[in-house]
Amino acid sequence: MRDLTKGNMGNGMLGALHRISGIFIKELIQMRRDKITFAMMLVLPVMQLILFGFAINMDPKHLPTKLQLEENTRFTRTIVAAMQNSGYFDFITTDESDGDPLVTGKAAFIVTIPVGFSKALINNQQPQILIEADATDPAAASNAIGNASTIINQALAHDLQRLNSQSSLKPAVDVVVHRAYNPEAITQYNIVPGLLGVILTMTSVMITAIAMTREAERGTMENLLSLPAKPVEVMLGKIFPYSIVGVVQTFVVLLAAYFLFEVPFTGSVLLLAIGVTVFVLANLALGFTFSTIARTQMEALQLTFFFFLPSILLSGFMFPFRGMPQWAQYIGELLPLTHFLRIVRGVMLKAAQIPDLVNEVYAIGAFMLFMCVVAILRYRTTLD
Amino acid sequence: MSDYAIDVSGLVKRFDNKVAVNGVDIKMPKGQVWGFLGPNGSGKTTTIRMICGLLQPSEGKGQCLGFDILKQSAQIKNLTGYMTQKFSFWGDLTIRENLEFVARLYQLKNIKQIVDNTLANLGLTHRQHQLAGALSGGWKQRLALAAVTMSNPKLLLLDEPTAGVDPQARRDFWDEIHKLSAQGLTVLVSTHYMDEAERCDQIVYLANGELITQGSVDEIIKQADIVAFQLKGHGIREQLQSIKQEEGVSSAAYFGAAVHVCGKNADELKDCLHKYQSDDISLTQVDVNLEDAFIQMMANAGFDQRQHG
Numbered sequence: 001m002r003d004l005t006k007g008n009m010g011n012g013m014l015g016a017l018h019r020i021s022g023i024f025i026k027e028l029i030q031m032r033r034d035k036i037t038f039a040m041m042l043v044l045p046v047m048q049l050i051l052f053g054f055a056i057n058m059d060p061k062h063l064p065t066k067l068q069l070e071e072n073t074r075f076t077r078t079i080v081a082a083m084q085n086s087g088y089f090d091f092i093t094t095d096e097s098d099g100d101p102l103v104t105g106k107a108a109f110i111v112t113i114p115v116g117f118s119k120a121l122i123n124n125q126q127p128q129i130l131i132e133a134d135a136t137d138p139a140a141a142s143n144a145i146g147n148a149s150t151i152i153n154q155a156l157a158h159d160l161q162r163l164n165s166q167s168s169l170k171p172a173v174d175v176v177v178h179r180a181y182n183p184e185a186i187t188q189y190n191i192v193p194g195l196l197g198v199i200l201t202m203t204s205v206m207i208t209a210i211a212m213t214r215e216a217e218r219g220t221m222e223n224l225l226s227l228p229a230k231p232v233e234v235m236l237g238k239i240f241p242y243s244i245v246g247v248v249q250t251f252v253v254l255l256a257a258y259f260l261f262e263v264p265f266t267g268s269v270l271l272l273a274i275g276v277t278v279f280v281l282a283n284l285a286l287g288f289t290f291s292t293i294a295r296t297q298m299e300a301l302q303l304t305f306f307f308f309l310p311s312i313l314l315s316g317f318m319f320p321f322r323g324m325p326q327w328a329q330y331i332g333e334l335l336p337l338t339h340f341l342r343i344v345r346g347v348m349l350k351a352a353q354i355p356d357l358v359n360e361v362y363a364i365g366a367f368m369l370f371m372c373v374v375a376i377l378r379y380r381t382t383l384d
Numbered sequence: 385m386s387d388y389a390i391d392v393s394g395l396v397k398r399f400d401n402k403v404a405v406n407g408v409d410i411k412m413p414k415g416q417v418w419g420f421l422g423p424n425g426s427g428k429t430t431t432i433r434m435i436c437g438l439l440q441p442s443e444g445k446g447q448c449l450g451f452d453i454l455k456q457s458a459q460i461k462n463l464t465g466y467m468t469q470k471f472s473f474w475g476d477l478t479i480r481e482n483l484e485f486v487a488r489l490y491q492l493k494n495i496k497q498i499v500d501n502t503l504a505n506l507g508l509t510h511r512q513h514q515l516a517g518a519l520s521g522g523w524k525q526r527l528a529l530a531a532v533t534m535s536n537p538k539l540l541l542l543d544e545p546t547a548g549v550d551p552q553a554r555r556d557f558w559d560e561i562h563k564l565s566a567q568g569l570t571v572l573v574s575t576h577y578m579d580e581a582e583r584c585d586q587i588v589y590l591a592n593g594e595l596i597t598q599g600s601v602d603e604i605i606k607q608a609d610i611v612a613f614q615l616k617g618h619g620i621r622e623q624l625q626s627i628k629q630e631e632g633v634s635s636a637a638y639f640g641a642a643v644h645v646c647g648k649n650a651d652e653l654k655d656c657l658h659k660y661q662s663d664d665i666s667l668t669q670v671d672v673n674l675e676d677a678f679i680q681m682m683a684n685a686g687f688d689q690r691q692h693g
């Protein structure tokens with residue numbers, strides 16, 4: 001009996017792999033049985049995506065617009081008609097005494113066509129039209145703004161063809177947009193990739209933080225600690241199953257981003273895959289560290305949210321990174337989400353390749369290694 | 385390597401300012417079965433945890449299976465099966481999954497076969513896919529027992545393994561323990577059952593965190609240095625309170641239809657019990673049992689359970 005049961009692979013790599021796989025399988029089973037957590041991990045990303053997605057996928061039209069026409073010519077009339085026909089702009093009249101319509105919220109845009117516009121247009125001098133936009137809610141205004149230049153220039157092209165046979169590569173009119181209150185507009189393209197990072201941060205940190213404290217709370221910790229598994233093995237065995245969850249979540253979000261919201265996907269897929277992997281592992285390691293500090297699942301949750309808030313606020317997800325004060329940027333640089341956002345946005349929107357963003361990967365990797373070391377050092381092999 | 389499975393000295397464990405274990409020495413030879421006894425809160429669980437590396441002793445040192453309990457707990461865990469007092473298996477895993485998990489952590493080969501055998505021995509083959517959390521209390525104990533012996537450890541540390549287990553299963557368990565010990569396994573088992581204590585080669589008795597006495601059953605009974613009488617017959621049960629008040633009586637307790645009385649001095653005790661004797665009630669000297677000895681020792685140690693625990 002004895003030789004049949006006891007392998008002499010106790011301390012080698014093979015033994016370690018056995019123990020890790022034991023913990024891995026146990027966690028997978030427990031994860032599958034814990035219906036609420038399991039649902040949370042898969043439903044939460046979809047729900048968030050759809051909620052955010054609807055808010056930003058809406059293409060708001062009929063936005064109140066105040067016209068400031070400083071001259072009235074054939075061209076200005078063409079422009080006004082074209083803008084109105086586009087459906088984005090509804091012209092309103094306001095009283096000067098009511099105050100700035102952008103501030104009061106009566107208007108979303110103020111469109112100014114300056115004196116001398118028509119003359120400059122005829123002379124092919126590319127005159128300017130100023131659109132001041134209330135960009136506090138950039139998603140609301142971005143489509144209208146994005147299309148304004150095309151709408152105006154296409155309308156004028158017809159009028160100008162008769163006047164001016166010379167074709168120009170330059171658009172006839174330079175539409176100048178002033179976004180008030182939010183200089184670096186966040187578009188839906190910015191949010192959906194960012195959402196991937198936010199979802200992964202929240203679920204990954206929380207899930208490992210809970211996975212360990214749960215053992216303590218249910219009284220199974222004493223048993224786990226009495227079995228021959230080293231801290232590293234417990235950590236890896238606990239982290240691997242949840243990294244699979246991270247990968248699944250990534251697929252869900254990316255597919256939704258691509259099909260529902262038509263977020264372009266232009267860069268290196270390999271870079272994204274590496275970025276996601278390192279990022280998920282970094283967050284899982286952080287969650288494991290939290291579980292060595294927290295004694296209960298509740299405390300683990302509190303720590304998670306304590307970390308989650310600055311991650312959302314200082315990573316560039318909510319607010320433009322460059323718009324933050326210097327000290328906030330320094331803190332932001334320490335957060336894995338900051339670097340991950342650069343990778344995802346780079347890959348999805350800017351056609352980034354691996355060399356462009358490899359430093360961001362290193363930054364997340366350094367965070368991950370640091371957290372693993374802290375977790376191992378802090379991991380208690382005793383019940384003290 | 386030493387012949388002792390457990391060789392610890394001066395073990396002290398303080399929680400905050402409370403002393404749970406206060407200078408315990410245990411030298412336990414390999415291949416024996418020792419009983420670990422003592423009132424609730426006397427420090428049995430805490431001592432066992434220090435031996436297998438689950439608690440860091442505040443003071444003291446020692447070896448377990450030749451490994452330093454302070455520094456080599458990883459090696460100790462590999463060779464030790466520890467059954468916790470409270471059920472600590474995973475309630476959301478099935479019986480089979482729990483056993484497989486333990487088998488993997490001990491890096492056993494032929495996991496399927498070993499688990500099949502264990503389930504068959506337990507008589508749980510047909511329930512192997514039930515969640516462990518849904519088992520009755522006694523079955524939980526039996527599952528835990530099966531799990532700790534599965535890895536063929538060199539040392540078993542069992543913390544009240546048979547609490548809540550039915551008599552047949554307890555007997556099976558002790559048969560198994562003695563079979564394994566004959567093959568060289570060392571077993572330290574804490575229990576509150578006297579009949580189980582009597583099955584042990586040696587008994588270690590703890591009270592209030594201190595080792596009060598240690599020895600075989602006979603030695604401990606002899607050490608207690610008391611005699612016992614039995615008053616038996618109709619009407620004696622109503623007399624218990626007054627018997628307890630008697631000068632030479634150190635303890636008295638119901639024993640079925642009889643009252644079991646202990647005292648330090650046989651003559652003195654006999655004298656004061658004579659008056660309870662009648663046509664209906666007989667007075668006979670009986671053997672001192674282990675329970676008598678322990679109660680006497682607790683009294684000798686000035687230990688009042690109600691003040692501690």
Ligand SMILES: Nc1ncnc2c1ncn2[C@@H]1O[C@H](COP(=O)(O)OP(=O)(O)OP(=O)(O)O)[C@@H](O)[C@H]1O
Binds near residue numbers: 399403422426427429
């Ligand atoms: N983690 C802990 N923190 C604080 N005090 C503790 C802790 N564990 C045990 N104690 C205290 O140490 C003392 C000894 O407890 P222990 O569990 O070792 O007793 P025991 O002999 O196993 O009792 P029982 O027979 O009831 O199982 C008790 O007074 C208990 O309250």
Ligand SMILES: [Mg+2]
Binds near residue numbers: 428429430469543
């Ligand atoms: Mg105990």
